[in-house]
Amino acid sequence: MLSASQLADRLARNAEAVCRYYLSAGHQAGNYWIVGDVANSKGKSLYVHLSGPRAGRWTDAATCQYGDLLDLVRETCGLVDFRDVAEEALRFLSLPHPASSRRGDAHTEPPVDRPAGERAKRLFRMTQPLAGTLADRYLCQRAIPRASVHPALRFHPSCYYRDLVTGSTLSYPALIAAVTDPSGAITGVHRTYLESSGLDPGGVGKAKVEDPRRALGNLLGNAVRFRFPVHGPVPVIVAGEGLESILSLSHVMPGMPMVSALTANHLAAFRLPDGCLRLYIAADADAAGRHAIEGLSRRAQALGVLPLVLAPELGDFNEDLRRLGPDRLTVHLRAQLAPEDVQALPPT
Incomplete structure (x- = not known):
C-alpha cells in the first residue's frame, strides 16, 4: 500500500x-x-x-x-x-x-501554461494610470476620491473575463490592484470588472457577471498595500479584507500603512511585516470575517504583536464612509485607536 x-x-x-x-x-x-x-x-x-x-x-x-x-x-x-x-x-x-x-482537448492545441504569478505581472504591465478613468469614477462614487495617489491601483480598459460555467470569454473595463509580497514584488492582481450604468450615463457599477471580482496569482500571505514602506520596520498597520473598505479607512487615515488581503481566508494568512508592534484588523460583520480576525489575532500574539480590532458602525467601512460621512467615521475611529496612533487621523 x-x-x-x-x-x-x-x-x-x-x-x-x-x-x-x-x-x-x-x-x-x-x-x-x-x-x-x-x-x-x-x-x-x-x-x-x-x-x-x-x-x-x-x-x-x-x-x-x-x-x-x-x-x-x-x-x-x-x-x-x-x-x-x-x-x-x-x-x-x-x-x-x-x-x-x-x-485543452484532443482537437485543440493546449495553451501555454504560464505560472499565475507571471500572468499577473504581465496583466499589470498592460494597465494604465488610474486618474480620470472609469475605475477612478467608480471609486469616487464609492466616496473614495484621489485613489490615483496609490500606485497599487491601475486601470485596464478591456480585461478578459472568462465565464467558468460556459467557458465563453468577454471583455470589460476593470480596476486592477497589485498584490505584493513584503519586498514590494508583484505576486498577483485583483480585478474588479466594471460597466457604465444604463440608467445613469455618468454612473459606473460592477459588471453584471456572476463574479465581478477575481484574483490571479499568489495571494497567500501577500496583500494590496497602501502607503506601505518597502524598506525598514512598519510598527503599526491596518489590515482588512475588502479593497474598498481599506481604501475608505485610508481616506480618513492617510498617515497609516494599510493592506487589503482581499478575502477572509487570505486575511487570516497575511504575513505581518518586520518590526510590527500593533496590528489593527478592520472587521467585516460576517462569520468568515470573524474567523479571519480570530486566526490573524492568534498569529499576531504568537509573534509578540498586539492585535486590535476596528469595527464599523454599519456593514463595512465603505458603507460607513458613504452613508455616515468622513467626519463621523473619523470620530468613530478615534475612539478605537491607541492614543499614540490618533495622530494618523485628521484633526477635528
Missing part, C-alpha cells in the same frame, strides 16, 4: 478532478476550487489550490480546518481508519478522469 504522503501527492496531481468528484457543489475560480465546506455545501468558505507548489492544499476559513486532499477524502466520505481512506483514494485514482480544463 502507498504511504499517506504518496497518496496525497498523487491526488494533488489530479487536484481539479478530485474537487469535481468530491466537491461537485463548488466551482473553479482561477487557481482555486471554491465550495462551502467538506460536506460539499454551496458557499465560498473552503478553497483548494489546484496547481503550483501548494496544489491539493485546502483551508476552510469558517471552521479553521485545513489539510491535503487525502484529508479531504477522509472528511467528505466520513471515514476514520487510514486503510479505508487509502482504499477510497486508490479507487478514485483508478477511475478514468476527463482531461483538466486547463489542458
Whole structure:
C-alpha cells in the first residue's frame, strides 16, 4: 500500500478532478476550487489550490480546518481508519478522469501554461494610470476620491473575463490592484470588472457577471498595500479584507500603512511585516470575517504583536464612509485607536 504522503501527492496531481468528484457543489475560480465546506455545501468558505507548489492544499476559513486532499477524502466520505481512506483514494485514482480544463482537448492545441504569478505581472504591465478613468469614477462614487495617489491601483480598459460555467470569454473595463509580497514584488492582481450604468450615463457599477471580482496569482500571505514602506520596520498597520473598505479607512487615515488581503481566508494568512508592534484588523460583520480576525489575532500574539480590532458602525467601512460621512467615521475611529496612533487621523 502507498504511504499517506504518496497518496496525497498523487491526488494533488489530479487536484481539479478530485474537487469535481468530491466537491461537485463548488466551482473553479482561477487557481482555486471554491465550495462551502467538506460536506460539499454551496458557499465560498473552503478553497483548494489546484496547481503550483501548494496544489491539493485546502483551508476552510469558517471552521479553521485545513489539510491535503487525502484529508479531504477522509472528511467528505466520513471515514476514520487510514486503510479505508487509502482504499477510497486508490479507487478514485483508478477511475478514468476527463482531461483538466486547463489542458485543452484532443482537437485543440493546449495553451501555454504560464505560472499565475507571471500572468499577473504581465496583466499589470498592460494597465494604465488610474486618474480620470472609469475605475477612478467608480471609486469616487464609492466616496473614495484621489485613489490615483496609490500606485497599487491601475486601470485596464478591456480585461478578459472568462465565464467558468460556459467557458465563453468577454471583455470589460476593470480596476486592477497589485498584490505584493513584503519586498514590494508583484505576486498577483485583483480585478474588479466594471460597466457604465444604463440608467445613469455618468454612473459606473460592477459588471453584471456572476463574479465581478477575481484574483490571479499568489495571494497567500501577500496583500494590496497602501502607503506601505518597502524598506525598514512598519510598527503599526491596518489590515482588512475588502479593497474598498481599506481604501475608505485610508481616506480618513492617510498617515497609516494599510493592506487589503482581499478575502477572509487570505486575511487570516497575511504575513505581518518586520518590526510590527500593533496590528489593527478592520472587521467585516460576517462569520468568515470573524474567523479571519480570530486566526490573524492568534498569529499576531504568537509573534509578540498586539492585535486590535476596528469595527464599523454599519456593514463595512465603505458603507460607513458613504452613508455616515468622513467626519463621523473619523470620530468613530478615534475612539478605537491607541492614543499614540490618533495622530494618523485628521484633526477635528
